[in-house]
Amino acid sequence: MGIQDITRLSSEASELATILQDLTRLGQRTGMVADGQGTGSIASALLECLACFFGAGHGALLLDTQGNLEFGRSYSPASLYENDVRVLALHRMGENDSSILLDASASHYEKEQPGSALLCSITYRLPVGYAASESRRLQASQIELLPCISSNAAPQPLEALLLLSWDDAEEMDCSMTIERAHRLLPQIADAAGAVIGNILLAERVQELEHTAMREALAGMELLKAELLGTVSHELRSPLASIKGYAATLLRHERRLAKEERHQFLLAINEGCDRLEIIIERLLEMSQLDTKAIRLVYSTVDVARLAQEAIGAAEERIVARFPNRFHFSLRIEKFEGIPVSTVPLIMGDQRRLREVLDNLLENAIKYSPAGGTITILIRPAAQDKVASSLNIDNKEDTHGSKNELSPMLEICVIDTGIGIPAEHIERIFDRFHRVDMRLTREVNGLGLGLAISKRIVEMHGGVIWAESSGPGGSIFHVLLPLQEKEG
Secondary structure, three states, X not given: OOHHHHHHHHHHHHXXXXXXXXXXHHHHHHHHOOOHHHHHHHHHHHHHHHHHHHOOOEEEEEEEOOOOOOOOEEEOHHHHHHOOEXXXXXXXXXXXXXXXXXXXXXXXXXXXXXXXXXEEEEEEEEEXXXXXXXXXXXXXXXXXXXXXXXOOOOOOOOEEEEEEEEEEEOHXXXXXXXXXXXXXHHHHHHHHHHHHHHHHHHHHHHHHHHXXXXXXXXXXXXXXXXXXXXXXXXXXXXXXXXXXXXXXXXXHOOOOOHHHHHHHHHHHHHHXXXXXXXXXXXXXXXXXXXXXXXXXXXXXXXXXXXHHHHHHHHHHHOOOOOOOEEEEEEEEOOOOOEOOOOOOEEEOHHHHHHHHHHHHHHHHHOOOOOEEEEEEEEEOOHHHHHHHOOOOOOOOOOOOOOOOOOEEEEEEEEOOOOOOHHHHOOOOOOOOOOOOHHHOOOOOOOOHHHHHHHHHHHOOOEEEEEEOOOOOEEEEEEEEOOOOOX
């Protein structure tokens, strides 16, 4: 090897190192773009970088999404799109150019007329990074992330077409230029293709983000509609009652007996109480969503709290539904052995009482024929804790299991109408109510379970529901037994 060859190789090695660094920086920039226009600017910068490296006067960067593009043909811009070809970037070449020359030999030069300048060009296929190198191993769920690959068919590697042309090249100069391009392009093809692959992935991420944003906005609009519909319905009933009784009192106060006036005032007071509850529920849900509520921790005896909740529930319904419901409290050990006490926990006593009240109220509402409502309190088994927290509790290679924090389980069991399978996943959503023939007249915003879920999660616990046999349902609550640190 002569000194001239060594000098040329050294110069090319330095040039390759520089352009590879430039391509690496371009690839990193794709992760910082904020919109589709940003990825377009990176594609233009990539083409300009390649054209400058090879000293080309014109260039085009095309994405052959289906592998239909044929060399040796002239394509109009319209026919390019018809062949599933996407123009990524153009360098000193307008989209309205009549044709783009693609040569099967990947290089082309010819004299149009004797004595005229040579048209010197080269077309090279660039593998598109991840999409090309990993397409054979992509699973169906991963294939969906690549915008130009169909998950219904065998994945096809994506390729980009790099077209470069040089003006006013002599025949010898063109041959040397083409030879240099052939020699150096394979060394930077993967890096250039990786930049294009990053561009496509960035565009796909942006598309998914925009789709998620649209779905979120649609969900918010639906939530607003549900809120307006539910609130207007719930407000209308007590307001109509208050207005009706108040109007009657104003018109016929002197003709009404004292007992009747008293009953009217009781009805008005009851309607005001319902309005107050609705407003408090909406305000509490808003505060929970915005994390404006802070828990006040203290030692809590859940068994005593459950007994108080049962007493309050019996007092509320004894006049309305005499002898229709039977409430009971059971306290057990792991093995189901009855005991009289349970371990104390650290929590917000007021909020945990609210959870029990909501669960009992839900059990009463969805037991129109009455029945038995039981609160069961027991230490939670480790397998149940692991399952509820989605933790693998299997033995490791040393034969030991992961140590999970002990938790207390609270179950509210009723013998009502149960929960249809299609409602199980949404039972804790805001404003969601099981709409069945027996419960069409059930009042309420559908916020009690949603509020309970937020409170339980704030305590580091979990809550879920399941149907119980042919009728009835069970609501499970797990609360940590360890003390609150700090």
